[in-house]
Amino acid sequence: MDRKKIITAAGTTAAVFAILAAGGTSPSDAVSVTWGAARHAALLTAGIKLPDNTTAFPARNPIFSEEEQPLTEESPPECTEAAELQLTIEEAELTAEQTEQTEQTPEPPQPTAVTSEAPSEPYARVITQNIAEFDDGVDRTSAGNRSGPIYRKHYGDYVGDDYIDLPGGGVVWNCTSDSAEKLTAAAESQPDIVVTPDVQEPQVLIVHTHTTESYEPYQRSYYDAEYPFRTRDPDYNMTRVGDALAQKLAEHGISVLHDGTIHDYPAYTGAYDRSEVTIRAALEEYPSIKVIIDLHRDAISSADGSRTAPVAEINGRNAAQFMVITGCDDGRFGNMPEYLENFRLACMIQSSAEKLYPGLARPILFDYRNYNQHISTGSLLIEVGSHANSLDEAVYSGELLGDCMADALLKLSE
Known part of the structure; x- marks a missing residue:
C-alpha cells in the first residue's frame, strides 16, 4: 500500500x-x-x-x-x-x-x-498516508460571479424540548426517542477508552469519507456557482483541515494517523463502504488506535438560493463552527449496541469546547445514523463549517478543535 x-x-x-x-x-x-x-x-x-x-x-x-x-x-x-x-x-x-x-x-x-x-x-508523531498530490488548476484569487448571497451566522441560544444541556457544558440536539434523563446520565460518565499520550503509536485515526469536500477560497459575502465545492487537491479539501487537527493533537502529545484516501471520487455512492475498508485496515496495522474521527464539512443552503456559513469569533478571528454527530441504534442497524460510548466521548469534546472556546461548537447531533460508528467505540463524525465558510476559517477551526479534543482525551490517559 x-x-x-x-x-x-x-x-x-x-x-x-x-x-x-x-x-x-x-x-x-x-x-x-x-x-x-x-x-x-x-x-x-x-x-x-x-x-x-x-x-x-x-x-x-x-x-x-x-x-x-x-x-x-x-x-x-x-x-x-x-x-x-x-x-x-x-x-x-x-x-x-x-x-x-x-x-x-x-x-x-x-x-x-x-x-x-x-x-x-x-x-508524539503524525503519520500521514494515502495523500495524493493533485493540482486542480482552479483560480482562487478571482472575484468570480455573484451567484447568491452568503450569510455568516453564529448558531447559539437553542430553545426546545429536543435540546439538552450537558452537565459539563454544551448542548445536545436529541433527535431520538432516548430520554433526556438517559442521555444526561450517560454524559456524566466517561467512555471506556484509555488514551496514551507521548508515545509514537497513534491513538487517533483521522479519515475523510467525503474527502473532496471543500470551501470558499476566501471570506466573502457571495458565492460563485461555477466555483467547485469539491476538489481532489489536498491543499483545499478536507485533508487540509485534517492536517491542522492532526498537528495540533500531536503538539499536545497525542500521536495521530491521518489517512487521506479519497472515497467519494470518481463515485460518490458507496463512499462509506469504501471508508470502512480504510478504517479497518488502519486498525489492523495500528491496534493502538482508540479514537476514530471522520472529518467532513456541512452544506447549509436555503430555498432562496442563499448559503450559510456557521461562524464563531475566537480570539478576534472568525472560526467555522463545528458539529459532532454521534449515532443512535434503535434496532435498524443492529450493530451499534455500545453507541452510548461514542455519545460519552462526544459530550467530553463538547464540554471541553465550551470551556476553552465558548460558542465554537454547534450542538451535538444525536440521531439514528450509523456513519461507520459500529466499527469501534470512540468513533465520531465531525462537520467543520459548511461550503459557505472560507478555507482559512475551516483550518483555524481544525486547530481549535485539536485543542478541544486534546483537553478531553488527556482526561482519558493512563
Whole structure:
C-alpha cells in the first residue's frame, strides 16, 4: 500500500535549540531553515533515533529553558604580546607539546537539552498516508460571479424540548426517542477508552469519507456557482483541515494517523463502504488506535438560493463552527449496541469546547445514523463549517478543535 509518512516537530525548546545549532541566529531564523534538514539535524542533536521516514515531536516539558542551556565550548583565554615574549624556549616547547596533546584529546561533550543517554524519550508523531498530490488548476484569487448571497451566522441560544444541556457544558440536539434523563446520565460518565499520550503509536485515526469536500477560497459575502465545492487537491479539501487537527493533537502529545484516501471520487455512492475498508485496515496495522474521527464539512443552503456559513469569533478571528454527530441504534442497524460510548466521548469534546472556546461548537447531533460508528467505540463524525465558510476559517477551526479534543482525551490517559 502506497504510503507517505510525515512527522512534524512540536516546537519545544529542545528542538528549537537544536535547529539554532544548525546555523540559525534566532528562533525565527531557525524556522526558515529547510524543513527536512533542520528536523533531521534537530533530532540527531537531541539524540533521538527514529524509524526511517519518521520524525518525532520532542517531549512536551523541555529539560532546560532557553536561558539555562549549557555551553558546549569555552572561549580561549586571552594572552598579550608581552606575555608571549616572556616565554623561554623550554616553556614554548612545553606549551606546544601541551597544545598538541589538547588537540589530540578533545574535551568530552557538554550536556544538551536532550542527551543521547535517553534514546527512549517519549514523543508524539503524525503519520500521514494515502495523500495524493493533485493540482486542480482552479483560480482562487478571482472575484468570480455573484451567484447568491452568503450569510455568516453564529448558531447559539437553542430553545426546545429536543435540546439538552450537558452537565459539563454544551448542548445536545436529541433527535431520538432516548430520554433526556438517559442521555444526561450517560454524559456524566466517561467512555471506556484509555488514551496514551507521548508515545509514537497513534491513538487517533483521522479519515475523510467525503474527502473532496471543500470551501470558499476566501471570506466573502457571495458565492460563485461555477466555483467547485469539491476538489481532489489536498491543499483545499478536507485533508487540509485534517492536517491542522492532526498537528495540533500531536503538539499536545497525542500521536495521530491521518489517512487521506479519497472515497467519494470518481463515485460518490458507496463512499462509506469504501471508508470502512480504510478504517479497518488502519486498525489492523495500528491496534493502538482508540479514537476514530471522520472529518467532513456541512452544506447549509436555503430555498432562496442563499448559503450559510456557521461562524464563531475566537480570539478576534472568525472560526467555522463545528458539529459532532454521534449515532443512535434503535434496532435498524443492529450493530451499534455500545453507541452510548461514542455519545460519552462526544459530550467530553463538547464540554471541553465550551470551556476553552465558548460558542465554537454547534450542538451535538444525536440521531439514528450509523456513519461507520459500529466499527469501534470512540468513533465520531465531525462537520467543520459548511461550503459557505472560507478555507482559512475551516483550518483555524481544525486547530481549535485539536485543542478541544486534546483537553478531553488527556482526561482519558493512563
